[in-house]
Amino acid sequence: MKNYEIAAMSRKELLxxxxxxxxxxxxxNFHKAIEPPQNPMVFRNSKRDIARMKTRLRQMELQESSNA
Structure with missing residues (x-):
């Protein structure tokens, strides 16, 4: 998922x-324990997408607190 897609999401959509x-x-993770994954990059990309979304949520929180 790209940063511009994440930036366009609302708080509810992000959560x-x-x-x-x-x-x-x-x-x-469960399937990785049973057999090797077909595409190991899926794991890394999912973790990075989660981190990007959590970062965007934090930015939204900071922006709201500075505007309040």
């Missing part, structure tokens, strides 16, 4: 997407 990606990451 839902983070939850979805964390569930997907748990599934990947």
């Amino acid at each position: 839902e997407k983070i939850d979805e990606l964390e569930n997907r990451l748990a599934d990947i």
Whole structure:
């Protein structure tokens, strides 16, 4: 997911997407224990997407607190 896509999301959308990606990451970890993954980059990309979204949430929080 690209940064401009994340920037266009609302807080609610970000939280839902983070939850979805964390569930997907748990599934990947589970399947990784059973057999090697087809594409190991999926794990890394999911973690990075989650980090980007959490960073955007934090930016939104800081922006709201500075405007208040």
